[in-house]
Amino acid sequence: MGGILLEFLGGRLVDWLPGWLVRWFVPIASVQRDVKLLPRSKSPLNFSLNEATPTVRAYFQIVNHSGVDLILDRIVAEIWAGQPVAYGVMGHRMPIAKHATTEDIPAFQSPLTAEAISGIKRIREQQQANPGSTGNSTMIGTGYFDSKVGSFKVQLIGHEADVQA
Numbered sequence: 001m002g003g004i005l006l007e008f009l010g011g012r013l014v015d016w017l018p019g020w021l022v023r024w025f026v027p028i029a030s031v032q033r034d035v036k037l038l039p040r041s042k043s044p045l046n047f048s049l050n051e052a053t054p055t056v057r058a059y060f061q062i063v064n065h066s067g068v069d070l071i072l073d074r075i076v077a078e079i080w081a082g083q084p085v086a087y088g089v090m091g092h093r094m095p096i097a098k099h100a101t102t103e104d105i106p107a108f109q110s111p112l113t114a115e116a117i118s119g120i121k122r123i124r125e126q127q128q129a130n131p132g133s134t135g136n137s138t139m140i141g142t143g144y145f146d147s148k149v150g151s152f153k154v155q156l157i158g159h160e161a162d163v164q165a
Contacts, residue, residue, distance in 0.1 A: 032152045034066035037075070037143040039156070040103055045079065045137055047112075047120050054117055056086050058108040058139050060156075063101045070096040073144040073151075077108040080138040081123055085116035096145070108141075 040059035048055050058077050064070055072094050079086040090108040112120070123137065141156035 028147075028150045028152050031066045031068050031147060031149050032154060034064070035070065035143075035145065035152075035154050036063040036065075037061075037141055037154045037156045038063060039139065040105075045139055046107075047081075047137075049112070049117055049120065054112040056110055056112055056116075058141070060090075060105050060108070060141060060143075061101060061103040062096050062105065062143065064096045064098060067098050068147050068149060069098050071146040072096055072102075072105065073146055075105075075108060076142045076144070078140040079110070080140070081116065081120045083116075083119050085112060085119060086110035 038061050040061045044059045046057040046059075048057070056079050058079060060075055060077075062070075062072060072092075074093075075090040077086070077088060077090060078084065088108065088110050090106060092106045094102075094105065096102050120137075139156065143154045143156075145152055145154065
């Protein structure tokens with residue numbers, strides 16, 4: 001019902017009405033259902049082992065099919081390569097327009113420990129030995145959003161399984 005009411009009221013009216021009134025008519029679950037946190041490309045992870053400080057970068061995109069403008073508050077990311085190698089927060093607040101896909105989100109970036117580097121190298125060696133196999137790298141993410149209807153979180157969908165390292 002909230003999604004139907006949101007479409008009926010139209011985006012401009014929702015923008016104009018005060019937040020407490022919008023929250024009265026539009027349940028937050030209807031907005032949350034229309035927002036997706038996805039990996040940005042087919043290879044959303046980048047392990048840079050040859051830099052002065054070896055790092056991992058994870059790239060995300062947000063798809064907002066709702067009729068409400070959002071603010072991305074943060075993304076909490078966890079990267080695994082056989083074992084946990086990075087955990088942290090990408091804390092850049094940025095607007096996400098209604099009915100839009102945003103790909104220009106700054107990458108989650110984290111330095112790698114010596115143990116993480118050896119685990120990543122071990123996975124790469126296994127990939128070279130078995131060219132048809134995929135890497136055992138996984139990205140997990142949770143996006144936290146603010147909007148006129150309230151705050152909510154969305155789990156990463158898509159690449160919860162193996163991701164090419």
